[in-house]
Amino acid sequence: MIERELDVTNRLGLHARASARLVQVLSGFRCSATLSAKGREVNAKSIMGVMLLAAGPGTTVLLRVDGEDEAAAAAAVTELFERKFDEGS
């Protein structure tokens, strides 16, 4: 299992579009994935879960991935957060 703290730095936070992006990225991996913030843990492969987390800009979320390809998944998600979900190219 890998845990990683990630900062939500994109302008809008984990809105519908960013959530969809995250879910799409993770759907390519077999490992399980969760995000937690504000004392709530959600399935990071669920658009509803991620939207329900309502993580605005400036929030720190904890990513937890567990499974065969967890390292690659963690790297892909970290990169996505760093690219600010491709907002504002």
Next chain:
Amino acid sequence: MRLPVPGHGASRGSALGRARVRLPHVLEVGEQRIEDVDAELDRLHAAIHVVRGEMRALRQRLHGVLAQDIGEFLDLHALLLDDPELLQGLDTLIRNERYSADYALRLQRDRIAGIFTGMDDAYLRSRIDDIDQVIGRIHAALHRREADAGGVAGEILVADNIAPTELLQLQAQGVMAVVTSGGSTLSHSAILARSLHLPLVVGAVQALSKINDGDVLVVDGGTGLVVREPDAADLRAHRARTREYARERKQLNRLRREPSRTLDGVDIKLWANAESREDVAEAHALGAAGVGLYRTEFLFLNSNVLPDEDAQFRAYRDLVLGMTGRTVTIRTLDVGADKADRTGLTLADEPNPALGVRGVRLSLLREPLFEAQLRAMVRASGYGPVRVLVPMVCCREEMVAVRALLARVIADLRREGHEVAESIPLGAMIEVPAAALALPGFIDLTDFLSIGTNDLVQYLLAVDRNNEQLGDLYTPLHPAVLQLLRSVIALAGRRGKPVAVCGEMAADPLFVPVLLALGLVEFSMHPGTLLEVRRAIRDCELGALRARAPALLRARDRGEIQRWLVAVAGQGRRLPAQ
């Protein structure tokens, strides 16, 4: 026993068939337990599978302006439909509690709604509507399967209300007619039903209490009369109406070669909105004056690679050749952040794409992209008359910038040895209220105007036309809309600039007398409704309508506007045969 259920006729046509009643909402389902857990899970998953297929089919059917308006909702809904949280929650409720699939849907919906309504973010709070729609679709599919695997083919849907997206889907499934207890004849759904030629009766308030699944109904979308268990006279009347409508259709087809001329001999120019090869061929065959709106988004949507200058040039050239010398109006790219996902463009996410970087704003921010598009259009002008139309203009500065770039592109291409038309008229879409109000300050920079009523009405009234809950708040028949249209048309007339209306308002025969009274002489619409608009024009007396324009502009509310419509029907306009 025979029972008349009166409503309002919203879209003409006569239908005879069995009723398919859709109860208002999944929310009203009470607690139900089941015995066979596995069978119930199968039932649920079969329904979800059906909905997934329906959405995929619907997505593929969409084209034109509908693809833009509705496609994005469908994309989000498709993601929700595959959501593991939603699905596992449902399975757990059925497996552990032995609840019926219906009740599990309701519980799951209520649970999610509870979390959503607790959020402080208004945007996220409003996403519960999407979840409601997805759950509603699954609920509907559960019941469709029980009654008949064939969907609503050959049946008459009876419901409380109908969303524009559903109408399209229902028609694809072969529904005969739709009857709703709520709704209005001026809603977006009603306008859409008329353009789809799908009989629709709205405001049949007793429909849900008096009609049961499987009842035989006769529906007249003209008068709005619905009859449950029709008697011999009703059936005779239905046959007569069906013949009458068929005859009308035949007469309509005879109008293919007739001019769009009013009773008092004024020719009205009918342009076609056309994207596909079929549209262009049809527009040509129907005698359209030319293409009044070619939306270039379709070259960009559903493609990961931006079409380059040559690819665009070939598309525009083929369009010009297809219209054999008639003028073609090509609109520059009109996408915003909400659609950019489906193009090769990367755009920043925006909280409110309707008010964001879209239309000409995007073009001016991405000059190389814009220049390539203008070059392709100008090169196409070597093959026949081309006009360039700019969307989402809101101020003079934008027209100054576009005009300068267009002049440079024309000069460049001539220097490079391309054949370029002598004149390439440049026009502005009037769809932002500010552009309509500030038009006196920049009309000198335009050669023609095109009023996009879909967006103009939406921006002017601050009403999203696909928001079902706002019902008939979205309507072009609002005094503010009519006054703004009047001022734009009058100014264009004084300055000698051609002006057309290219929104759905121009495609609806109902609005023809209004637009003619306001001074409009150019309409642009999908070829599918061109003949009906032509027929409506041929039933109008322009002089009489214009004389009554002051009364129209004095109308204070929709009721008064509707009374005006009824009054002119007797005078400058023949009543359509009922």
